[in-house]
Amino acid sequence: MNIAELIKTRRTERGLTQADLAAQAGVDKRQIRRYEVGEVQPTLSVAPAIARALDLTLDELAGEAGPRRVDLAGDWWASWQTSKDGEEVITALEVRMTQRADHIEVQTTTRGIDVEDGGYHWRGELRLWDNELLMGWYAAAEGGVRSKGTMYFVLHPHGVNMRGRWVGLSYDGKIQTGWGAVGKSEEDARAVIEELKRDAGT
Incomplete structure (x- = not known):
């Protein structure tokens, strides 16, 4: 063209x-x-x-770029494997992604769980690499919450979901990690988490 x-x-x-x-x-x-x-x-x-x-x-x-990058802008569901008081918790919340070239900004639109149970709003950024990998960071968007960390996702070949891990500082100062998934619906995101857990034997 x-x-x-x-x-x-x-x-x-x-x-x-x-x-x-x-x-x-x-x-x-x-x-x-x-x-x-x-x-x-x-x-x-x-x-x-x-x-x-x-x-x-x-x-x-100028017509000198490679294949068109996948468009990830829009509303998604993010699901996370985390823990509270030593017990596993799987959360899911709505996020909105805005994309400019390979740079993606992510902002929660819901907390997913109540504030009393550890829910908070966060924002972050991801960088899309070769239409298949996303790497970035997240940080709590609420003043009293210290949580922040990194995210690494592999994009499904058809762009329908992302699966990977997060590593971050929890509210009590401990470094935690868990599975992370992003899908077009809450059910999709949660299903990817369960698949990741099953494949890892956890």
Whole structure:
């Protein structure tokens, strides 16, 4: 796909009008039309703004990138194997992911369990590697909660779920680890946790 086709295709996929894209790129609407018919190409001073508006890297805009990365933006369910007072607890909570190229921001939208039982809101970031691995961090988003740590996930080949581990500092200062899973529904996320536990014999 050439740059003209790419700009038009991505603009329409993202629900932007030519005027919307022009406003985000800081150019006249007529200039966007000229890009889309292949009359001219964006200059180096305009290309980064167009790439940002279309959620593309500059390499992708220039047609030099590899295969398109998987889109993980949206609402998901995260499930975690953790413990409280020495007893295993499997939690599940809703998260929202926003993606910009290979960078994914994660924010909880529910706690999953009551505050009295250890539930808290958290946020984090993941980096997508080769459309198959995600590595990142999380930290409690509530002032009185100290929990923070790292996450490592392997993405399902069709992008329907992620499975992996977390390692982090618990509320009482101990370092803990457990299985982690992300799926499109609570049932999916919990099922992946059970599969991981079964495969590991735990």
